[in-house]
Amino acid sequence: MENKKELISKQLADNISYYRKKMNLTQLELATKLNYSDKSVSKWERAEGVPDIFVIKELSDFFGVSVDSLISKRTKRFSLFKYRYMLAYFYASIVWLIAGTSFGIMSILNTNYTSWHLLIYAIPASTLVLLFFFFFWRQIKYVVIIFTIFIWSLAFSVTLMINDPANYWIYIIFLPVYLFVLFLLYIIYKPKKIK
Numbered sequence: 001m002e003n004k005k006e007l008i009s010k011q012l013a014d015n016i017s018y019y020r021k022k023m024n025l026t027q028l029e030l031a032t033k034l035n036y037s038d039k040s041v042s043k044w045e046r047a048e049g050v051p052d053i054f055v056i057k058e059l060s061d062f063f064g065v066s067v068d069s070l071i072s073k074r075t076k077r078f079s080l081f082k083y084r085y086m087l088a089y090f091y092a093s094i095v096w097l098i099a100g101t102s103f104g105i106m107s108i109l110n111t112n113y114t115s116w117h118l119l120i121y122a123i124p125a126s127t128l129v130l131l132f133f134f135f136f137w138r139q140i141k142y143v144v145i146i147f148t149i150f151i152w153s154l155a156f157s158v159t160l161m162i163n164d165p166a167n168y169w170i171y172i173i174f175l176p177v178y179l180f181v182l183f184l185l186y187i188i189y190k191p192k193k194i195k
């Protein structure tokens with residue numbers, strides 16, 4: 001019986017550490033989300049202590065796995081991260097669906113509005129959706145790439161809105177904003193040591 005308790009404690013410790021690192025969280029960040037101290041999380045990950053059943057349930061909900069998966073040996077990779085990118089792209093594609101449908105309807109109705117602009121406006125709108133997801137998931141490489149696409153497609157969209165593509169001053173205004181946000185992202189995502 002004692003060996004079984006040790007085995008489950010060890011598997012729980014390994015899984016907490018594994019899922020925490022998969023979510024790019026430090027022990028302190030995980031502890032903050034659970035309203036516990038980082039020392040408690042550290043003890044759980046070293047199998048020197050076991051969280052109570054309510055915390056185990058909270059951890060399983062937070063990681064998106066069952067309680068059984070959290071206390072058992074992992075047999076397959078963490079599947080949430082396999083499909084989460086599809087979720088982000090699905091929501092971004094809704095923007096394109098709306099823009100494409102609106103473009104088609106406006107083209108059929110022969111409106112005075114230049115309907116292809118809607119397809120250009122969809123670029124910053126969809127990248128903003130992706131930016132939200134990747135920022136939340138702390139994927140710095142994708143955040144920088146998507147933010148770059150977002151800011152310059154937004155600048156181009158603004159030039160289309162004011163109906164004067166020769167206004168290069170819009171890009172000059174967007175450049176310091178772009179550099180400032182990149183600097184903020186560097187500060188936010190400064191590499192942290194994972195215990």
